Amino acid sequence: MSVDDKDIVLEGIAASAGIAIGKVFLLEENFCFVCKEVPKSFREAEKKRFDDAIEKTRSEFTITYNRINDVLGENYARIADVYLLILDDPTLKKNVYKLITDGINAEYALFKAIDKIIHFFENINDSFFKERKVDIQDVGKKILANLFCKKGKNLIRVDEESIIIANNLTPSDTVSVRGKKIAGFATDIGGKTSHTAIIAQGLAIPAVVGLKNISLLVKAGETIIIDGDKGEVVLNPSSKTLLHYKNKYDLQLSRTVELEKLKNLISETTDNHKIFIFANIDHSDEVPLILNKGAVGIGLYRTETIYFNRDSIPKEQEHFDIYYRVVQEISPYAITIRTFDLGGDKLTKMGLLNLGFESNPSLGLRSIRLCLKYPEIFISQLRAILRVSVLGKVKLMYPMISCLAEVRAANAILNKVKEDLRRENIKFNENMEVGVMIEVPSAGVVIDSIAKEVDFVSIGTNDLIQYMLAVDRVNENVAYLYDPMHPAILRFIKRIVDEGHKARIKVAMCGEMAGEPKYTPVILGMGLDEFSVSPSQIAPIKKIVRSVSFMDCKTIADKVLKLEDSKSILKEIDLFCETRDINT
Amino acid sequence: MKEKIIVVLNKAGLHARPAATLVQTLNKYQSVIKILKNDLEADAKSVIGVMALAAAYGSKLKFIADGPDEYEAIVTIENLFDSKFGE
Numbered sequence: 235m236s237v238d239d240k241d242i243v244l245e246g247i248a249a250s251a252g253i254a255i256g257k258v259f260l261l262e263e264n265f266c267f268v269c270k271e272v273p274k275s276f277r278e279a280e281k282k283r284f285d286d287a288i289e290k291t292r293s294e295f296t297i298t299y300n301r302i303n304d305v306l307g308e309n310y311a312r313i314a315d316v317y318l319l320i321l322d323d324p325t326l327k328k329n330v331y332k333l334i335t336d337g338i339n340a341e342y343a344l345f346k347a348i349d350k351i352i353h354f355f356e357n358i359n360d361s362f363f364k365e366r367k368v369d370i371q372d373v374g375k376k377i378l379a380n381l382f383c384k385k386g387k388n389l390i391r392v393d394e395e396s397i398i399i400a401n402n403l404t405p406s407d408t409v410s411v412r413g414k415k416i417a418g419f420a421t422d423i424g425g426k427t428s429h430t431a432i433i434a435q436g437l438a439i440p441a442v443v444g445l446k447n448i449s450l451l452v453k454a455g456e457t458i459i460i461d462g463d464k465g466e467v468v469l470n471p472s473s474k475t476l477l478h479y480k481n482k483y484d485l486q487l488s489r490t491v492e493l494e495k496l497k498n499l500i501s502e503t504t505d506n507h508k509i510f511i512f513a514n515i516d517h518s519d520e521v522p523l524i525l526n527k528g529a530v531g532i533g534l535y536r537t538e539t540i541y542f543n544r545d546s547i548p549k550e551q552e553h554f555d556i557y558y559r560v561v562q563e564i565s566p567y568a569i570t571i572r573t574f575d576l577g578g579d580k581l582t583k584m585g586l587l588n589l590g591f592e593s594n595p596s597l598g599l600r601s602i603r604l605c606l607k608y609p610e611i612f613i614s615q616l617r618a619i620l621r622v623s624v625l626g627k628v629k630l631m632y633p634m635i636s637c638l639a640e641v642r643a644a645n646a647i648l649n650k651v652k653e654d655l656r657r658e659n660i661k662f663n664e665n666m667e668v669g670v671m672i673e674v675p676s677a678g679v680v681i682d683s684i685a686k687e688v689d690f691v692s693i694g695t696n697d698l699i700q701y702m703l704a705v706d707r708v709n710e711n712v713a714y715l716y717d718p719m720h721p722a723i724l725r726f727i728k729r730i731v732d733e734g735h736k737a738r739i740k741v742a743m744c745g746e747m748a749g750e751p752k753y754t755p756v757i758l759g760m761g762l763d764e765f766s767v768s769p770s771q772i773a774p775i776k777k778i779v780r781s782v783s784f785m786d787c788k789t790i791a792d793k794v795l796k797l798e799d800s801k802s803i804l805k806e807i808d809l810f811c812e813t814r815d816i817n818t
Numbered sequence: 819m820k821e822k823i824i825v826v827l828n829k830a831g832l833h834a835r836p837a838a839t840l841v842q843t844l845n846k847y848q849s850v851i852k853i854l855k856n857d858l859e860a861d862a863k864s865v866i867g868v869m870a871l872a873a874a875y876g877s878k879l880k881f882i883a884d885g886p887d888e889y890e891a892i893v894t895i896e897n898l899f900d901s902k903f904g905e
Contacts, residue, residue, distance in 0.1 A: 235836065272853055301883070312835050312838065313834070315835075315838045315839070315842070316835065316838045319837075319838050319841050319842065320865055320866060323863045323864050323865055323866045323867075324861060324863060325861060325866055325867055326864075326866060351866055351870070352891070354870055355869075355870060358870070358872045359872075360872045362830070362831070362833065363831070363833070363869065363870075363872035364836055366833070366869045369834060370866060484826035509889050542897075542901040580900060580901075583872075583896055583900045584895060585893055585897070599835045623850070
């Protein structure tokens with residue numbers, strides 16, 4: 235203990251939010267090696283030694299891959315893929331071999347080869363890319379450890395509530411602490427998008443990186459504070475600082491507990507108006523994640539990823555195999571499968587069809603239009619969806635409908651497919667619900683006609699807003715005009731909800747607007763039945779729903795629907811939230 | 819020899835994961851594939867080389883494939899970039 239308690243604040247980069255107070259666990263990994271001359275007759279053996287170290291490292295990475303895959307899913311596991319590719323990098327290998335051929339020992343050859351690459355990366359101006367050098371350093375270290383036959387200090391022996399301090403942490407280190415209550419991480423190197431940061435965020439463990447030399451400044455066992463919100467680490471904290479952070483920590487804990495508690499609570503307002511919060515997904519492997527976040531179904535399953543990276547249009551059985559897994563995993567909850575929603579330009583580029591050049595693909599032959607023109611694409615998907623319809627609560631949704639005739643044409647194909655299945659004695663749910671996405675303004679105008687012929691509608695706000703306001707939101711020159719609170723948008727949504735209800739069908743919203751907590755009271759007040767949002771937004775939206783009354787929401791919805799510009803609408807929403815102490 | 823100029827359109831650029839996807843995909847082709855960005859040149863089958871290009875959003879890359887499956891390789895590259903690497 236120092237003479238008196240005086241805070242030493244180290245500034246780093248906030249990598250993963252939250253406060254952690256705990257005892258230091260130092261992860262050291264320093265190797266000592268020298269440059270040695272290898273006699274000519276041993277150089278081949280030296281290369282073999284290097285190859286062996288690569289193979290050992292490969293099996294370690296594979297284990298890491300599987301572990302990350304189990305804990306966080308495939309998207310995170312792809313990080314380990316990068317490591318494997320660096321390990322097999324032809325340039326790196328060639329350089330190491332060359333140095334060994336020149337008579338340098340494997341350790342030093344590797345060090346020199348990596349050093350050269352690192353030097354190159356350090357001269358990159360873009361900090362995001364510059365940071366990738368850390369991955370290369372990590373791989374180098376792992377190979378080096380295997381050349382030395384040395385195991386790094388094992389994190390499995392770490393005590394609970396420890397704060398792990400290291401020069402750097404590899405994803406395998408980070409993920410190996412799963413299941414233990416690690417309080418936090420702090421490292422000398424790394425940045426906001428370093429892999430350790432991404433995984434720490436996934437595990438919700440506070441982390442500060444880029445602290446330069448923290449691993450040299452702390453002693454094992456001393457108490458330190460990590461502020462993952464500000465990106466600071468406090469060494470030798472005074473009792474006053476400790477108390478300050480203890481309070482912050484408690485607050486954070488209660489907030490986490492609150493969101494965690496929400497997971498199993500129904501989404502209803504204080505006056506018992508129930509709504510459904512579903513998830514939007516792109517991949518079949520997202521189902522465990524969304525269930526864990528408290529989703530009570532899938533409101534939008536985008537099937538486009540099935541068409542990517544392939545050289546032919548997917549066959550019925552391929553569709554079926556993928557849907558089978560999703561439907562099984564989400565059952566007993568409902569899933570809405572949206573049919574093919576790609577542009578013809580995409581298929582042409584992918585070499586799957588040749589539709590010629592379109593000068594304006596977003597207004598071109600795409601989505602449902604393409605399905606109606608080339609029914610074979612549509613039919614294989616419809617057959618697969620009908621076949622899985624007996625396995626759970628499966629609903630079907632057509633995208634980009636612009637008029638009633640399209641609904642009827644799509645349904646005519648669906649009915650024909652049903653007839654075929656009956657003839658083939660293949661079971662399907664005769665009462666499978668069929669709905670449409672409302673994302674083309676004309677469909678919203680004739681919603682009264684469409685609503686009579688479908689089982690539900692879902693408002694796709696992203697495209698609807700773009701088409702209504704004639705704004706490409708990716709175009710930075712006009713992106714400012716993309717405004718979900720434009721009175722035209724709000725009035726239009728209100729109309730869709732009202733007409734849907736008149737026809738006694740449910741009205742959902744699956745665009746990004748549904749996942750923005752700020753907008754929740756207003757769209758809730760307009761009477762929307764279902765919200766389908768990205769997985770991370772389920773709890774925040776539910777929190778808002780549970781903290782407002784439907785009556786109040788109706789009042790504010792009515793109020794903003796009368797306002798004439800989005801600025802005053804937003805002001806009204808802010809006032810609403812402030813007076814109710816709602817944090818959006 | 820086949821060439822193709824491609825503009826990087828995924829938000830974070832050709833960062834680690836897209837670079838990995840690109841290299842993994844191109845490893846399946848026999849052709850020698852190079853990427854040029856301004857005065858930099860990289861072996862498209864070297865993930866370190868690809869990341870070192872620091873190809874951010876909007877970068878213009880020239881792919882040059884040379885070998886028996888050069889045509890297929892270029893088409894695959896276009897598809898990958900069009901799909902924004904599935905991100």
